[in-house]
Amino acid sequence: MKKVELINFQKSYDQRTQVLKGIDVIIEPGEFFVLVGPSGCGKSTMLRMIAGLESISGGDLFLGDKKANHLTPSQRDLSMVFQNYALYPHLTVEENITFGLHVKKIFKKEQKMRCEEAGEMLGLTDYMKRKPKELSGGQRQRVALARAIVTHAPLCLMDEPLSNLDAKLRARMRSEIRQIQRKLGLTMIYVTHDQTEAMTMADRMMILNGGEVQQIGKPMDIYNEPKNTFVASFMGAPPMNLIHAKVKGSSLVVDEQWLIPMSESIRAAAQLNEVTIGVRPEHIQLANDDEPGFVVVVSNVEVLGTETLITFNIGDKKQWIARWSGQWNLRIEQPLRIFIEDQHLCLFDAQTGGKLDGSQDSSFLNKEWITI
Amino acid sequence: MNLAQREPSPFKTYDEPERRRWMSSPFLAGMLFLLPSLVLFGVFLFYPMMRTIYLSLYLIDTQGEPLVFVGVENFINLFQSSSFQTSAKATGLFVLYTVPIGLILALVLALLANEKVKGIGFFRTMFSSTMGMSVAASSVIWMFMYNPSIGIMNRLLSGIGMSEVQWLLDPQFALMSVAAATIWMNTGFTFLILLGGLQNIDQQLYESARVAGVSDWYKLRKITLPMLSPTLFFVTVVSLINSFQTFGQIDILTKGGPMESTNVIVYSIYKDAFINYNVGSASAQAVLLFFCILIVTVLQFKLTERKVHYQ
Ligand SMILES: Nc1ncnc2c1ncn2[C@@H]1O[C@H](COP(=O)(O)OP(=O)(O)O)[C@@H](O)[C@H]1O
Ligand SMILES: [Mg+2]
Numbered sequence: 001m002k003k004v005e006l007i008n009f010q011k012s013y014d015q016r017t018q019v020l021k022g023i024d025v026i027i028e029p030g031e032f033f034v035l036v037g038p039s040g041c042g043k044s045t046m047l048r049m050i051a052g053l054e055s056i057s058g059g060d061l062f063l064g065d066k067k068a069n070h071l072t073p074s075q076r077d078l079s080m081v082f083q084n085y086a087l088y089p090h091l092t093v094e095e096n097i098t099f100g101l102h103v104k105k106i107f108k109k110e111q112k113m114r115c116e117e118a119g120e121m122l123g124l125t126d127y128m129k130r131k132p133k134e135l136s137g138g139q140r141q142r143v144a145l146a147r148a149i150v151t152h153a154p155l156c157l158m159d160e161p162l163s164n165l166d167a168k169l170r171a172r173m174r175s176e177i178r179q180i181q182r183k184l185g186l187t188m189i190y191v192t193h194d195q196t197e198a199m200t201m202a203d204r205m206m207i208l209n210g211g212e213v214q215q216i217g218k219p220m221d222i223y224n225e226p227k228n229t230f231v232a233s234f235m236g237a238p239p240m241n242l243i244h245a246k247v248k249g250s251s252l253v254v255d256e257q258w259l260i261p262m263s264e265s266i267r268a269a270a271q272l273n274e275v276t277i278g279v280r281p282e283h284i285q286l287a288n289d290d291e292p293g294f295v296v297v298v299s300n301v302e303v304l305g306t307e308t309l310i311t312f313n314i315g316d317k318k319q320w321i322a323r324w325s326g327q328w329n330l331r332i333e334q335p336l337r338i339f340i341e342d343q344h345l346c347l348f349d350a351q352t353g354g355k356l357d358g359s360q361d362s363s364f365l366n367k368e369w370i371t372i
Numbered sequence: 373m374n375l376a377q378r379e380p381s382p383f384k385t386y387d388e389p390e391r392r393r394w395m396s397s398p399f400l401a402g403m404l405f406l407l408p409s410l411v412l413f414g415v416f417l418f419y420p421m422m423r424t425i426y427l428s429l430y431l432i433d434t435q436g437e438p439l440v441f442v443g444v445e446n447f448i449n450l451f452q453s454s455s456f457q458t459s460a461k462a463t464g465l466f467v468l469y470t471v472p473i474g475l476i477l478a479l480v481l482a483l484l485a486n487e488k489v490k491g492i493g494f495f496r497t498m499f500s501s502t503m504g505m506s507v508a509a510s511s512v513i514w515m516f517m518y519n520p521s522i523g524i525m526n527r528l529l530s531g532i533g534m535s536e537v538q539w540l541l542d543p544q545f546a547l548m549s550v551a552a553a554t555i556w557m558n559t560g561f562t563f564l565i566l567l568g569g570l571q572n573i574d575q576q577l578y579e580s581a582r583v584a585g586v587s588d589w590y591k592l593r594k595i596t597l598p599m600l601s602p603t604l605f606f607v608t609v610v611s612l613i614n615s616f617q618t619f620g621q622i623d624i625l626t627k628g629g630p631m632e633s634t635n636v637i638v639y640s641i642y643k644d645a646f647i648n649y650n651v652g653s654a655s656a657q658a659v660l661l662f663f664c665i666l667i668v669t670v671l672q673f674k675l676t677e678r679k680v681h682y683q
Contacts, residue, residue, distance in 0.1 A: 082576045151584075
C-alpha cells in the first residue's frame with residue numbers, strides 16, 4: 001500500500017502543447033483508482049509519468065511521502081501491466097513472470113515460490129513451461145498480471161489491460177483483477193477508456209478530457225452528480241440525454257416545442273439565455289394518465305432481455321434514449337407520452353457545460369411540462 | 373424429413389471434362405504470371421548452373437567447346453594443385469576476417485544508432501551510406517588510402533612513429549587489407565538491416581524491463597539479441613554468401629596477388645576461365661564453391677534453428 005500524490009502535474013512533449021494541464025489528486029493507500037477518458041486525453045501519459053517512463057514537465061509527484069519526480073522507474077517500487085502485455089516471446093511463462101526479480105535481490109528459491117504462488121492465484125500452473133504464443137489472449141493477460149504480482153510492489157499501474165480481450169473474458173477479468181487487488185491490498189491506478197470498466201471497478205475515479213480533470217469521485221457520485229455535460233455524456237451506457245433549452249421569461253423552451261415553467265429559485269440561479277437539460281435514460285418514464293407528459297415518436301427499439309432501449313426523436317435534430325426494464329414490444333413511429341420527474345432533471349450552463357447549482361433541488365421547477 | 377437434403381447445394385458440381393477445364397484455366401493463368409520470372413531465372417540462373425556442372429565433367433578446348441568426357445578428373449586435378457589449395461585457404465581466411473568483424477561492427481553501430489539522441493538521423497545516414505556506393509568507387513578510394521607513398525594509412529603509421537607498410541603488395545598484409553575494405557563496404561547494408569530489426573522490437577518490452585530495473589547489459593542479452601535473432605541470422609547468411617563470392621574489390625585492388633595471397637576462389641575461377649582459358653578447371657571450382665556455400669548455409673540453418681526466435 002502506498003499513497004500517491006500529484007500536485008499541479010503537467011506534461012508537454014513539444015514545449016508548446018500541454019498534454020496534461022495541471023492535475024491535482026491524492027490516491028489513498030489500498031485504493032482502486034481508475035483514470036478514464038476518451039482516447040488521446042492523456043491517460044497513458046499520466047500513468048507513464050507516474051511510472052517514470054516519461055519525464056515530468058511540471059509539478060510534483062509524491063510516492064508514499066517521498067518526492068519521486070526524478071526517481072528511475074525501478075526505484076519507484078511499482079509494477080506495471082501494459083496494454084499489449086509486453087511479454088517476452090522467447091521466454092517461457094515462468095521466465096516471463098520472474099523476469100528481473102534478481103535485481104531486487106530475490107534468490108532463485110524465493111523466485112520460484114512467488115512464481116508458483118502467483119501462478120496458482122491466476123490458474124497458470126499448467127502453463128509454466130509454455131511460450132506466450134502458445135497461450136490464449138486471456139492466459140497472456142494472466143501472465144502479465146502474475147508478473148506484476150510477484151514483485152510484491154505496493155503500487156500497481158495498469159494501462160488498458162483488458163482492451164484486447166473479448167467482452168465475456170473482459171467481464172471475468174474485471175472481477176478477478178478487483179479481487180486480487182483487494183486480497184493483496186495493492187494501491188491500483190488503472191487506465192481505461194471504457195466507462196463500464198471504470199464504473200464497475202473503481203473505488204474512486206478521475207475523468208480526464210483534453211488533459212484536464214473533469215471530475216474526481218466515487219462512481220455513483222459521478223453518475224448521479226455529473227459536474228458538467230462532458231462527464232454526463234461520457235459516463236453511463238447509454239449516456240445521459242442532453243438537449244439545449246432557451247430561457248424565455250419564466251420558462252425553459254426546448255426546440256420551440258416544449259415549454260417548462262421555471263420556479264422563482266431557478267430564475268435567480270440561471271441568469272442565462274440558454275441552458276442544457278440532462279436526463280438519464282432510466283428516468284424517462286411512460287406517463288400515466290394523470291401525469292403531465294409530452295408526446296414523442298419512437299424511432300428505434302432495442303430489446304436486451306431484461307431491459308429495452310427506446311430511441312425517440314426530440315425536437316427536430318436530437319435523439320434521446322430511454323431505458324425501461326422488461327421487454328417492450330413497441331412499433332416504430334408509435335407515439336409515446338413520456339414523463340420525467342423534476343428531481344431527475346439536470347441543468348447545465350449551455351456555454352461552459354458546467355452544472356448549475358441547485359438544479360438538483362426539485363423545487364426550482366414547476367410540476368408541469370406543457371406542450372405548445 | 374431431412375432439411376439438409378432439400379437445400380440446394382451451394383457448390384455447383386461439374387462433369388469431369390468441365391471440371392478439368394475449370395481447373396486448368398487458373399493453372400494456366402498462374403503459369404502465365406510466373407512466366408517472366410521463370411524465363412529470367414531459366415536463362416540467367418538455371419541454364420548457366422546446369423551448363424557449369426556439365427562443363428566441369430569435360431576436357432575443354434580453349435574455345436570453350438567440350439572435347440572429351442573425363443568424369444571427375446577436373447576435380448582430382450584441383451585437389452592435387454597447390455594453387456587451388458592456396459585459393460581455398462585464402463577464401464576461408466577472407467570469410468573469417470570479414471564476416472564476424474563486419475557483423476559485430478554493424479551490430480554495434482546499429483545499437484548506437486537506435487538510441488533516441490538529437491541528430492541521430494545524421495549518423496544513421498552516415499553509417500548506411502556505404503550501401504549507396506559501388507564496389508568500383510569504394511575500391512578506388514581504398515586504393516588511394518593504401519597507396520604506400522601518398523595514402524593516409526602509411527601517413528598515420530609514420531605519424532605514430534611506425535615503419536611504413538606495403539598494404540597491397542605485401543603477401544602478409546594484402547588479404548587483410550582487402551578484407552578491411554570489404555568490411556567497410558558491406559557495413560552499410562548489414563547496419564541498415566540490423567537497425568530495421570532493432571526498430572521492429574516492441575518498445576514496451578524495454579519499458580517493462582525498465583520498471584523491473586534490469587541493467588543495460590542484461591537487456592541486451594535477454595531482450596535485444598533474442599528478439600533480433602531472426603534478423604541476425606538473415607544477415608549472417610547473406611554476409612557469408614557475399615563474402616564467399618567477393619570479386620570486384622580483389623580485381624581492382626590486388627588482382628589476386630601478391631603471390632596469390634588474395635587469389636580467392638571466385639577470382640581464381642575468373643582467371644582460369646578468361647585468362648588461362650581452362651574452362652574445365654574453372655567450372656569444377658565453381659561447382660565446388662557452390663556446394664561449399666550450400667553446405668555452410670544448410671549447416672547454419674540446422675545449427676541455429678533452435679536459437680532463432682521467430683514471432
Ligand atoms: N511520445 C509522444 N510524443 C508526442 N506526443 C505524444 C506522445 N505520446 C502521446 N502524445 C500525445 O499526447 C496526447 C495524449 O496521449 P495519450 O496519453 O497516449 O492518450 P490516451 O492514453 O488517453 O489515449 C495525444 O494527443 C498524443 O498525440
Ligand atoms: Mg493510452
